[in-house]
Amino acid sequence: MSISKGVAIVTGASRGIGRAIALRLAHDGYALAINDIPSNLPMLNSVKAEIESITYGGQKTKALSITADVREEEQVKAMVEQTVKDLGSVDVMVANAGILQAMTPMVDTPSKDFDQTFAVNVRGVFFCYKYAAKQMIAQHQQRGGAAGGNIIGASSAVAKQASPGFAAYSASKWAVRGLTQASALELAPYGIRVNAYAPGYIDTKMVEELSTGHKREHKQFLAEESQNVPLGHMGTPEDVANLVSFLVSDKASYITGQSMSVNGGFFFD
Template identity: 50%
Template structure:
């Protein structure tokens, strides 16, 4: 398989996605970055940072839950950069912290549409492009410790991340004969702005997951970026279909 040269990272305006985009640029890849329109200015800043590292970059405003938007996003990356070798389907949302019976149909759809449908669409259109190119590739998605062991007050989120594991395995089976690997990273508690999505959740999560970890700490976005960096490399060519736990030991597979 040829060396990877062009990456697309979704949900890249902040947190884990931003760290992944910068790390891949440091590794020598050109990186297109995606997020929704409300995060456009943050993407502009990120594009500038990537370019200052000597790599080509571009921004793609798109809602990954919309099929035509994902199709056009991939087409735009190919037009701007000449191809697509690495798809990191990182975009995701956290569910509202609710008892199972209080999760509305609307809340279910909101979380599933981004986390599961969005991942499926990114895998699909990246796979189409990579097969067409005939030079292999890397497809990666965002799973979670909640995709290994459900969180009781996060029914929709847990289900969405379990779905990512199944999607990743299916993609690995289908695209493997074309030299394309498909894997997911399954983080535990990572210190990002997602922790601030609901009032008071940050302090509670920091305390709980620090106590649960044998390392007595939570993760940083750079920890996930390091794993993605390896999975993109030639040395990871024999790893596929995996959702790799990276959680400080709060859950063992």
């Protein structure tokens, strides 16, 4: 008999924050369905192997790699269906996949970049929320009204305090906050909690690519930007993973509809 806490899906899990969240949830006792686009499959399978090396309650953790483009509704639907078929349920959905285009003034932002940002960061999150919620509602009914699950989205510090050069990205992450709040209200009757994490600068490959766009060496970028953080350093993917671990736990049972900051005091809500 499985003693797993349930099954979690994490999108954009081949690296960075997604990888850290997947590994943390595995340590917490969840079986994992991890997702990314086909070109990232080798990295995704590497994360899968890491997860499968983790034991919980004396049992090895189950993991499943699923390639899907979150912009495509049928692919997200199929991802959820495959997770249920192979692992038995969907108890946690972490809609982490997202993109950040090069820092560009709003007046110079190409419409294709704006559309692409919204396609991944909003449309992709919407599809993940939608199909995870459908499955969780069905499970809630099958379980006789037991708690339905947790849905977590990727927002950002710039969804609360915008920065120049990030018009499209900031707008997309504001949209995630609205989607999270509306979904939390609609899904509360089924015992489904919906929240988001809103990180400041986190030391990931995405931030490294951003530093290149700033024409600064990565270490210089981290050192200079850390001066704007009261705690004096950039966050790590594990800082976000720890927040997600809390949000999906029973300790957060009275928290829903929130976009929770993890930014080292960069600004206050």
